Every structure is written in C-alpha cells, then in structure tokens.
Amino acid sequence: MEVIDNILNGFAVALSWQNIFFVFIGVLSGTVIGMLPGLGPISAIAIMIPLSYGMEPASALILMAGVYYGAIFGGSTSSILLNAPGVSGTVATSFDGYPLAKQGKAGKALAIAAISSFGGGTISVFALMLVAPMMASFATQFGPTEYFALMFLGLSAISSLSEGSTIKALISAVIGLMIASVGRDLLTGTARFTFGSVNLLDGIDFLVIALGLFALAEVTNLVLTRNKENKSKESEVGSLRITKQEAKEISGPIARHSILGFIIGVLPGAGATISSFLSYITEKRISKNPESFGKGNIKGLAAPEASNNAATSGAFVPLLTLGIPGSGTTAVLLGALLVAGVTPGPLLMQEEPNVFWGVIASMYLGNIFLLILNLPLIPLIAKILYIPKRLLISLVIIFCLIGVYGISFNTFDLYLLLGFGVLGYVMRLLSFPAAPLILAFILGGMMETSFRQALIISKGDYLTFVQSPVSAVLIAVSVLSLLLPIFKSKMKKS
Amino acid sequence: MLNSMNRKVSIVIFLLSTLYLFYSYQIEPSPFAKIDADIMPKGLGYLLLILSVLLFIENKEETEQEKAKRSLTKQEVGLLLLIVLFVLGYILLLEIIGFIIMTILFLTATSRLLGYTKWIRMLIIFVIFTLVIYFSFNELLGLSLPSGILPF
Numbered sequence: 001m002e003v004i005d006n007i008l009n010g011f012a013v014a015l016s017w018q019n020i021f022f023v024f025i026g027v028l029s030g031t032v033i034g035m036l037p038g039l040g041p042i043s044a045i046a047i048m049i050p051l052s053y054g055m056e057p058a059s060a061l062i063l064m065a066g067v068y069y070g071a072i073f074g075g076s077t078s079s080i081l082l083n084a085p086g087v088s089g090t091v092a093t094s095f096d097g098y099p100l101a102k103q104g105k106a107g108k109a110l111a112i113a114a115i116s117s118f119g120g121g122t123i124s125v126f127a128l129m130l131v132a133p134m135m136a137s138f139a140t141q142f143g144p145t146e147y148f149a150l151m152f153l154g155l156s157a158i159s160s161l162s163e164g165s166t167i168k169a170l171i172s173a174v175i176g177l178m179i180a181s182v183g184r185d186l187l188t189g190t191a192r193f194t195f196g197s198v199n200l201l202d203g204i205d206f207l208v209i210a211l212g213l214f215a216l217a218e219v220t221n222l223v224l225t226r227n228k229e230n231k232s233k234e235s236e237v238g239s240l241r242i243t244k245q246e247a248k249e250i251s252g253p254i255a256r257h258s259i260l261g262f263i264i265g266v267l268p269g270a271g272a273t274i275s276s277f278l279s280y281i282t283e284k285r286i287s288k289n290p291e292s293f294g295k296g297n298i299k300g301l302a303a304p305e306a307s308n309n310a311a312t313s314g315a316f317v318p319l320l321t322l323g324i325p326g327s328g329t330t331a332v333l334l335g336a337l338l339v340a341g342v343t344p345g346p347l348l349m350q351e352e353p354n355v356f357w358g359v360i361a362s363m364y365l366g367n368i369f370l371l372i373l374n375l376p377l378i379p380l381i382a383k384i385l386y387i388p389k390r391l392l393i394s395l396v397i398i399f400c401l402i403g404v405y406g407i408s409f410n411t412f413d414l415y416l417l418l419g420f421g422v423l424g425y426v427m428r429l430l431s432f433p434a435a436p437l438i439l440a441f442i443l444g445g446m447m448e449t450s451f452r453q454a455l456i457i458s459k460g461d462y463l464t465f466v467q468s469p470v471s472a473v474l475i476a477v478s479v480l481s482l483l484l485p486i487f488k489s490k491m492k493k494s
Numbered sequence: 495m496l497n498s499m500n501r502k503v504s505i506v507i508f509l510l511s512t513l514y515l516f517y518s519y520q521i522e523p524s525p526f527a528k529i530d531a532d533i534m535p536k537g538l539g540y541l542l543l544i545l546s547v548l549l550f551i552e553n554k555e556e557t558e559q560e561k562a563k564r565s566l567t568k569q570e571v572g573l574l575l576l577i578v579l580f581v582l583g584y585i586l587l588l589e590i591i592g593f594i595i596m597t598i599l600f601l602t603a604t605s606r607l608l609g610y611t612k613w614i615r616m617l618i619i620f621v622i623f624t625l626v627i628y629f630s631f632n633e634l635l636g637l638s639l640p641s642g643i644l645p646f
Contacts, residue, residue, distance in 0.1 A: 053635055164560075167549050171507060174542045178514060181538065185531035188524035192531060193517055220574060224566070226608055391616065394604035395623065397581065398597055402627065405588070406637050414585040418578065425574075430503055431560045452529040460529065 010357025026066020034074025041071035060340035089272025096300035120306030123258035124313035144453035149471035157269025176437035180444020212420025250302035261307030265314020268326035279307035328435030515539035592642015
C-alpha cells in the first residue's frame, strides 16, 4: 500500500523533534494572533514569515499551516468570549457561542468549539489525504491552457463571492494583476513599469503587499477602537465540562459539517467564512427547534466550528496539488512557500514527498495540540485579550516593518509597505475587498506565463482556451460565477 | 453627476487605467518574442478602463454601513496621519541611527501618542522586546539588523 507508506513517511517527518516544535509554535502563535480582534489568518501568516527564513521547506510549511488553522481556532475564542470575531470565518461561531458565554457557560462553549474544531480538522485531514493524490495525478495532464483557465476560475470565484459589489472586487483583482506586472518580464526579460528604478526590477515582494494591505491596514482599526478595551463580565470562563448527552448531541453536526466544510474549502473562492455560514444555516434548517438557534444552542456552535476548520484543510487540496490558492489566505500561504523555496503543484508529491506528506501528517499533530492547548489553557490564553491595545498597536507596526526589512535589507521596501498600508486603508474606506487583490497578485506571474505559453503553442489563436474541454468547462464556470450576482439582483427586484 | 462616492472613485480608476495603458504602450518590444511582454498589460489596462465605466454606470447607492466607515473625527484623522509620520521617520532613520534605538523610540512615542500612560512598565516591555528581536535576528536567523550608532 503506497498510501500507507507515504503517510508513515509523513509522520516520520512530522514527528522529528524540531517539527513537533514548529507545529507547536505555529498553532500557539496562530491561536494568539487569531484571537486578537482585527488580526486574521492572513496577517498571522504574514507576520510569521520572517521566522521561517532559512528553515527547511518542510518545517516552514508545517509552521505556516499551523499558524493558519491556529488562527481560525483563535478567532473562535474571541467570538465566544467577546462577540468580537478575530477572523471572518468565526463570525457564525459567535451566533450561539456568545449567548452561551452570557449565560455563564463560556467554558462549555469553548470546550464544544475545541472538540468540534478537532473533529472537523481530523476528519478533513483524512479526506485531504485521500483526495489530494487523485487531484495531483489528474493535474499532471494539465498544459498551460488548462492552468490559465484554472487560475481564471479561482480569481473570478473569489471576486464573485466577496461581499459587496462584484465590480469593485473585479477592479481589485485587476489592480492585483497590474501590480504583478511590475518588474522584469518572466519570458523576455523586458523591464516593465520600473520607471528606471533598480529596486523595482525584481518586482514587488508579496510580503510587502500582504503585510501592508492586511496587517498595517488593520492597525488603523485597532487605533480607532483603542479606547474600547476587551473587558467584559464574561471573562469568568467557568467549567469546561460537557455532559454525555451533549457530546452525543454535537456528534451529528460535527460529522456532517466536517464533510461539507471540506468540500467547500476545496472550491476556489469559498473558504472558512462561507462554509461556516452555510453549515450554520443548514443545521438550523434541519433542526427540530430552529427557534433555539442564536440563543445558545450547542449544535449551532458545533456546526460552524467543525466546518471552518474542515474548510481550512480543504483549502490545502488546490494549494498543494495544483499550486493554486483558492483564497486570500492561501495566497499568502503560497507566498510563504515560495519564500521557503517550495513550488507547490502536481509534481510536489513526487518530487518532495517529505514536504507533502510531512505537512499532512503534521496537521493531525496540530489538531491534537490545539485540543490540548485550548482545553486546559483556555482561561490562561484568553488573557491575551486583555493586552492593552495602545501597546499592541505599536508592536504590530514594528513586526510588519521588521518582517519586510528582513527580506531585502532595503528601506525602499519599507516605503512601499507604508504605501500599501495606506492603500489597504483607503480600499477599506471605499469598500473594495482586498482578498482578490492579493490572490491576483500571487497568481499574476503564473497566469501571464501560462496565458502566453498557451498562445505561443496555438500560434496566437485565442480560441485555444475554449478548444480544450477541461479549460472550456473551467472558463464557462468562471463566466457563470461572474454573472451570478447580476441574476441575483435581478431576481431580487422582480 | 459626481454626487456619489462610487462615481468619484470610478473617475480616479478611469484615470489610473489610462495612465497604465500609456505606460504599457511604452514597453520596449522584444525582437525574439512571439507573444510579447506588452500583451497582458495592454489587456489589463483596457479591462480596468471597462470596469471603471461599469462602476460609473452601476452607481450603486452606498449602504449606511459603508458610509459610516468614513465618518472619522478630525482628531482621529490627525492621529492616523501622525502615526504615518512616525513610521516615515522610523524608516528614514533606521539605517542611520540603528534598529535598537529607533525601535524603542518608535514604540514609546506611538504608545504615548495613543494614550498609554504607564511609563516604566512600557519602557521595560519595549526594551526587552527590542533586544530579544535584535539578538534573535542577528544570532539565530543570521540576519543583521542595522546597528547604527551603537557599537554592537
């Protein structure tokens, strides 16, 4: 059994003492950063990247993956305790989690969240193990045409699924592609949009954009809310005990929404946010007493929690097997991988089985760590919520500055970082979503290369993109997803 | 005609796309390329142009929630601008004065600006934080942060 060999090999990688340490550091720092309202998984990963400089690729990826699911987990804690989700994927968690906390059952709510997340994480890692190899072997047959279509689908999906105006999301995506076009052209070496500056010849580093658009822009949020300290009466966590009856009650939702979350996580554009909402709504719809939802129903807590963690693992399928991120967060994760010298794609599994299987195995370990960390230590960890914001703000800014300075040792990048911070803030003010921009920026280079390669092969015939059946289907789906919002608004009117 | 924010923004984006297009036409052609380096930029430029027109036509009313994001007091805007100035100063002086001094200065100045008043506690935290970062970068990661005017 090749699969079993691979998994055992993966565990051998994940269980080396240093990788155990990195999983632990990853989930711990992810939890802590994710818990801080305002700082989500994107910022968490971006802030942690400088730590991975010079690490073994497998260890770097293990660390970053830990940060990713740790951040989603941390978001739940602040959702439950403060009704202030640190991460958009945990908004649905607050619907029933916060009412439970208000009833003095914060401990119980946190325990249910931890167990549901553990269930969701573990079931979906199992699914990841089964699905990823199939996907990778299918994708080895892809040529530039199919790749281009696939990335196009990813971009259009995230644009049509983001909140608010689709046109604004598309503008964000196009601007991301434009920023990606700065620097030396990958195929001909021609300098583009460098305005004679040597600093721009290699293009703009993705970390500059990720930290600027997300972390720095989020700092402004912290500044404006600095007077509202995170103090609430619910800081008494209370007992973590769950009765047998309750355990039985949540087992159904956990199983259902782990699978649902995983499937949604695999799809481009969707992710923890959409999956958790969908799970919440589904659970409410099939419930015998839907009116108890929103008032502290434990099923309404278990469903989104299992789902958002499962979606995070699901998002690794396209990332690892196709090298294509499906969301802003996985785009930053991809950037982190490239920094570490790993190029994800269908060949990763064959060429670097240690990295591929090591990461998957580390997720089992990470889920166990999350459970251990969060159950007994929750009251302790929750104290992080009480760090005065006034101190936190300047520390976050310094983290961003050092992170960027550490890549190039060039202050030019720091000015760029500040510029992107301002851009991110302005985008927020004008309701332009930032995730399509970062995703487009990460995909830009690859998209352009495959676009031009496909055209070179077809001798300049644009029809090549609809002649291959795979790419024709992908492009049709993308176009449909872009038209979807228009139909929706028409339907609403009529 | 320009009464809504979205329309004003669409004009800015329109101008941005023409500027981008102008520079795309300046890209030097490569003698060997069959599909050259300017094809994608030109396409993107026109795409953004179309999208800016669509945004203008769509002219969707902003929701109250969207508008509320922009209601900042002058004081808060001033505060944000001051922080930006502090960051600029930090970047400008980082390589001259050095990481340790500039970081402690920046952290203290920003936290004071935001109204944190416990001086001693703050200084202890920031000095320890800065030294830990400095030495872990220099010793553990082998990346040397600028020492500036300090001898180490």
